[in-house]
Amino acid sequence: MKKYLIGLAVGVALTLACAAVGTARDKDKEKKPDDKEVAAAQKDVLEVLELVKADKPVKDLEAKAAAIKKKDVDINNLMMVYAIKTKGGLGYDNKFGLEGKIIDLQRGNRGPAPAAIKKEKDALIRLAQINLAMAEIARPHFPGNKKGDDGKTYGKTEWNKWLDDQKKASKDLLDAINKNDGMAINKAAKKVSEACTECHSAFK
Numbered sequence: 001m002k003k004y005l006i007g008l009a010v011g012v013a014l015t016l017a018c019a020a021v022g023t024a025r026d027k028d029k030e031k032k033p034d035d036k037e038v039a040a041a042q043k044d045v046l047e048v049l050e051l052v053k054a055d056k057p058v059k060d061l062e063a064k065a066a067a068i069k070k071k072d073v074d075i076n077n078l079m080m081v082y083a084i085k086t087k088g089g090l091g092y093d094n095k096f097g098l099e100g101k102i103i104d105l106q107r108g109n110r111g112p113a114p115a116a117i118k119k120e121k122d123a124l125i126r127l128a129q130i131n132l133a134m135a136e137i138a139r140p141h142f143p144g145n146k147k148g149d150d151g152k153t154y155g156k157t158e159w160n161k162w163l164d165d166q167k168k169a170s171k172d173l174l175d176a177i178n179k180n181d182g183m184a185i186n187k188a189a190k191k192v193s194e195a196c197t198e199c200h201s202a203f204k
Contacts, residue, residue, distance in 0.1 A: 041074070050135055107186075118180060162202075
């Protein structure tokens with residue numbers, strides 16, 4: 001969703017809660033890391049992330065997401081967290097942004113090697129937890145019914161379903177990371193992308 005979910009969608013592999021910073025509107029491409037609005041939105045995301053890390057009940061995440069929406073925070077600025085650090089995102093490491101790493105995890109069918117998973121475990125867990133946080137943050141930003149690429153009209157039922165799918169895939173990703181299971185990580189990353197790609201197609 002170029003307008004509403006930029007950060008959850010990129011290429012055929014990833015349209016991450018659905019859109020990617022890489023497909024952002026021109027003005028969003030020009031955002032700098034020190035942009036006050038982007039920085040404020042990133043702070044909001046990090047606050048929800050802390051709730052996820054603390055395993056707080058869903059109602060707490062929903063309340064925080066509603067508060068963010070009430071402040072009229074631009075969803076595009078929130079989705080900037082998926083960009084690389086030099087573009088104002090949280091970044092995964094010095095090489096990848098969050099969206100880039102999700103794409104990387106989908107390469108082939110075997111996923112990352114056990115040694116790589118062990119080495120990057122904390123960063124991978126953080127990635128999955130941010131996806132969970134973003135699914136809740138995006139939920140109140142339903143843009144209204146939209147006609148998708150297939151000509152069908154999609155509404156809030158589909159919006160919530162795809163966000164639920166993203167949450168499930170992100171939880172599966174967490175489980176796979178903790179089990180040091182590369183193939184399961186690969187599969188879960190693909191499921192995250194699938195949910196977001198479908199959402200992007202309907203609500204672009």
